Amino acid sequence: MGEAIVKQHRHVEIEYQFKESLGDKNLTDPLWKMPDKGVFTEDFLNDLSEQRCDLVVHSWKDLPVEDNPRTEIAATVEREDVRDLLLFKKGSREKLGQGSSLHILSSSPRRMYNLPEFLRQYLPATTGHIQFHPVRGNIPTRMRKLLSQPEVDGLVLAKAGLDRLLGADRLPQRAEFAEVRNFLRSALRECD
Known part of the structure; x- marks a missing residue:
C-alpha cells in the first residue's frame, strides 16, 4: 500500500x-x-x-460490516486473486479413493462450507468425510502446522497471501499441474 x-x-x-x-x-x-x-x-x-x-x-x-463514525475508508487498491489453494501432503493421495476421512486445516467458515462440495465435484474419488481443524498464523506458521501434524492431510490458503509471500509473478494465473507442483515445493522449502 x-x-x-x-x-x-x-x-x-x-x-x-x-x-x-x-x-x-x-x-x-x-x-x-x-x-x-x-x-x-x-x-x-x-x-x-x-x-x-x-x-x-x-x-x-x-473490516467490520458496520461503518465506524471515527474513521473513513479513503482508498482501496486493486483486488488480488480471490482463489484459494488446497495443499495436500504427499502421503494423503492414497486416502482419496479409500473413503477415508480427510483432515484439512482451515479456520474459515466460508471454506468449511464450500470445500466439501467442491472436492466431491472436482475430486470424485473423495468419498469420505472432511474434518476441519482450526489453524491460525501467517503462512510459514500454517505450513509448519501442516507438516508437523501427522493426522492432517491438507491446508487451505488464500492464493493472494501466498503470492505476496513468494512474489506475485511466480505462479501464473492458470498453470499446468507440473508448474504448480514445482511452485509448491519451492514454497515448502522457503517455510523450513
Whole structure:
C-alpha cells in the first residue's frame, strides 16, 4: 500500500509502524469464536482516532460490516486473486479413493462450507468425510502446522497471501499441474 501511495504522491514520506492486533496475538481461538468484532482492526482504529498514526491498512475481509463514525475508508487498491489453494501432503493421495476421512486445516467458515462440495465435484474419488481443524498464523506458521501434524492431510490458503509471500509473478494465473507442483515445493522449502 505504501508503494501505491508514493507512486501517486511522490512528495509523501511514509514511516511504517508495525503492531499486532488482538487477532494476531491470539492464535489459539478460531476467529468465529472470538467475542469481539474487529479483532484485526479495533486497536488500529483507536490509534488512528487518537492521532498516533495517519493511516492504517486492512484487508477488506477484516473490516467490520458496520461503518465506524471515527474513521473513513479513503482508498482501496486493486483486488488480488480471490482463489484459494488446497495443499495436500504427499502421503494423503492414497486416502482419496479409500473413503477415508480427510483432515484439512482451515479456520474459515466460508471454506468449511464450500470445500466439501467442491472436492466431491472436482475430486470424485473423495468419498469420505472432511474434518476441519482450526489453524491460525501467517503462512510459514500454517505450513509448519501442516507438516508437523501427522493426522492432517491438507491446508487451505488464500492464493493472494501466498503470492505476496513468494512474489506475485511466480505462479501464473492458470498453470499446468507440473508448474504448480514445482511452485509448491519451492514454497515448502522457503517455510523450513
